Amino acid sequence: MTSASADSSMDFDAIVIGAGWAGMYMLHRLRLLGLRVRVLESGGGVGGTWYWNRYPGARCDIPILNYAYSFSPELVAGWTWSERYAPQPEIERYANYVADTLDLRRDIQLNARVASAVYDAGNARWAVTLTTGDTLSGKYCIMATGAFSEPKKPDIPGIDSFEGDILYTARWPRTPVQLTDKRVGVIGTGASGMQVISALAHEPVDRLYVFQRTASFATPAHNRPMDRSEIDAFVAGLDDYRRSIRRTGSGMLQEGPSGPVSGLSDSDFEDRMRQSLRIGGPSVIGGIADLLSSEVANKRVSEFLRRTVREQVKDTATADVLCANGYMLGARRILLESDYFEAYNQDHVTLVDVKRNPLVEITARSIRTTAAEYDLDTLILATGFDSGTGAVLRIDVQGSSQELKEAWKDGPTTYLGVMTHGFPNMFMIAGPGSPSIRSNVMVSIEQHVEWISEFVEYLEKNAVRAVEPSEAAEQAWTRHVADAVDATLLRRDRDTQYFGANVPGKPRVYLAYVGGVDAYRIICEDVRDKGYEGFYFNPESPRRAATRLAWSGPRDDGSISMRFGSPVI
Numbered sequence: 001m002t003s004a005s006a007d008s009s010m011d012f013d014a015i016v017i018g019a020g021w022a023g024m025y026m027l028h029r030l031r032l033l034g035l036r037v038r039v040l041e042s043g044g045g046v047g048g049t050w051y052w053n054r055y056p057g058a059r060c061d062i063p064i065l066n067y068a069y070s071f072s073p074e075l076v077a078g079w080t081w082s083e084r085y086a087p088q089p090e091i092e093r094y095a096n097y098v099a100d101t102l103d104l105r106r107d108i109q110l111n112a113r114v115a116s117a118v119y120d121a122g123n124a125r126w127a128v129t130l131t132t133g134d135t136l137s138g139k140y141c142i143m144a145t146g147a148f149s150e151p152k153k154p155d156i157p158g159i160d161s162f163e164g165d166i167l168y169t170a171r172w173p174r175t176p177v178q179l180t181d182k183r184v185g186v187i188g189t190g191a192s193g194m195q196v197i198s199a200l201a202h203e204p205v206d207r208l209y210v211f212q213r214t215a216s217f218a219t220p221a222h223n224r225p226m227d228r229s230e231i232d233a234f235v236a237g238l239d240d241y242r243r244s245i246r247r248t249g250s251g252m253l254q255e256g257p258s259g260p261v262s263g264l265s266d267s268d269f270e271d272r273m274r275q276s277l278r279i280g281g282p283s284v285i286g287g288i289a290d291l292l293s294s295e296v297a298n299k300r301v302s303e304f305l306r307r308t309v310r311e312q313v314k315d316t317a318t319a320d321v322l323c324a325n326g327y328m329l330g331a332r333r334i335l336l337e338s339d340y341f342e343a344y345n346q347d348h349v350t351l352v353d354v355k356r357n358p359l360v361e362i363t364a365r366s367i368r369t370t371a372a373e374y375d376l377d378t379l380i381l382a383t384g385f386d387s388g389t390g391a392v393l394r395i396d397v398q399g400s401s402q403e404l405k406e407a408w409k410d411g412p413t414t415y416l417g418v419m420t421h422g423f424p425n426m427f428m429i430a431g432p433g434s435p436s437i438r439s440n441v442m443v444s445i446e447q448h449v450e451w452i453s454e455f456v457e458y459l460e461k462n463a464v465r466a467v468e469p470s471e472a473a474e475q476a477w478t479r480h481v482a483d484a485v486d487a488t489l490l491r492r493d494r495d496t497q498y499f500g501a502n503v504p505g506k507p508r509v510y511l512a513y514v515g516g517v518d519a520y521r522i523i524c525e526d527v528r529d530k531g532y533e534g535f536y537f538n539p540e541s542p543r544r545a546a547t548r549l550a551w552s553g554p555r556d557d558g559s560i561s562m563r564f565g566s567p568v569i
């Protein structure tokens, strides 16, 4: 596998940080503009999330045809997926296929961790320095660092004294891990935990202890093999698909029933939910238009999902603990499961309720809760990430007059989730304040990359040295992002990773725009059509002082939609 090396010429038009979906597509688009680009990737291969998260059971939880790139019919047609929810090894191979097909490797530098990015206002250029000390320079610095790329180590007393193997799902080793006949503990029952637990429950481990603090809501994935004809049909309808996906709120196409559920009779509600469950996938919940606007709907669906848990788990006490409680459905990610709940019917799988009996300490060979001690050979941490901002803030980013850590000390502020005031020529892909982690991120990434490349083309054609959003536009957008949350039931549960609550000391600011992928795209296009309203072109000629935002109210079907109002210049 060849890749770019730290060569003699370190000056580029653009430096892209990260070679996941966002970084690879960004590189491709910027190259089409004739720009000289260098991508810096800390991993030893491409794929971002899908390079690092290689734990047993890791697979996408959005149908893979909707979760792969859609911008190139050739790229889509040239790859055959084996399953509807493709497993990680296949997705990682796909990332390599994309890198090869688009000839990306020569501009991607692997094993290159960025330590700092410093803006030089005099030259309007970024100096990006690696942990090796090498410095590269670029007019544009593009953060394609991912929303879930900075793993979070749990703060459990004694964790460093454990003498068995500690494995992070987000940093799973590339060499085979031997778990046969081992006593394995898993901490964490979010998306990663649920997948690794389901997989290991079917492996010949001696015991599997699941330490659960918060139960997750989940619906069945109903994964199945895919044949070539399905892919060919998708390619034939690709243009229509691209058009339709843009009009969705979530970046996903709905399968099966959709519409509000609060007004349905009990039997109609039950029929509708059972029909959705037979189809499975994200559409079970995605079709509930009033999930985040009606408490009645939300409670009704929550109770229904709890009932499905009780139907699958034989031991009633275990089933009770597995039923998500104490937060609103949708406040945390709703998961897709494959035989997850049924795993607890096996004798060697034990659920430990660490909400009721909290973890006390990890010793050399065990985990102790307030009620019992569990001897372990291997401990798996599926404990999540410093989401949304962790990877960017890990880099020492210094703008024209301030550090990013300082600028965001009360939470991230952005304009459209794409740029931030005081950091000229620095773009973010799927950054905080964009739909990113509350959408099909691939759709959001493609939209961002295409919008940013058009913008860069405009800047280059108009010989703009430096661009940044006005403070007023940024404040207005940041307020709008918060208003969008407050317009939904999401405002009630602030104790979630989406609000940054899983990281001690992190400001409680909602990390994504929940107004919808469709509304967001219209807003971005509107900003573009108005000559990139809200941005300063060159610090010496500020224009477009402010932008007013308006709330358009719920859509007719009860779901949420936001839009920009008329500008105030």
Ligand code: NAP
Pocket (backbone or CB within 6 Å): 058, 059, 060, 061, 062, 148, 154, 155, 156, 187, 188, 189, 190, 191, 192, 193, 195, 211, 212, 213, 214, 333, 354, 359, 382, 383, 384, 385, 437, 497, 502
């Ligand atoms: P997560 O959703 O943040 O889950 C972390 C889990 O660890 C939670 O159950 C949390 O419990 C638990 N935890 C953390 N610290 C703990 C402690 N000290 N003691 C006990 N429990 C502790 O992280 P994730 O599962 O890695 O998922 C993160 C995001 O990655 C997801 O939202 C999803 O978007 C993405 N993801 C996607 C896929 C996919 O597409 N297939 C797969 C994996 C991940 P509390 O909730 O009580 O804090």
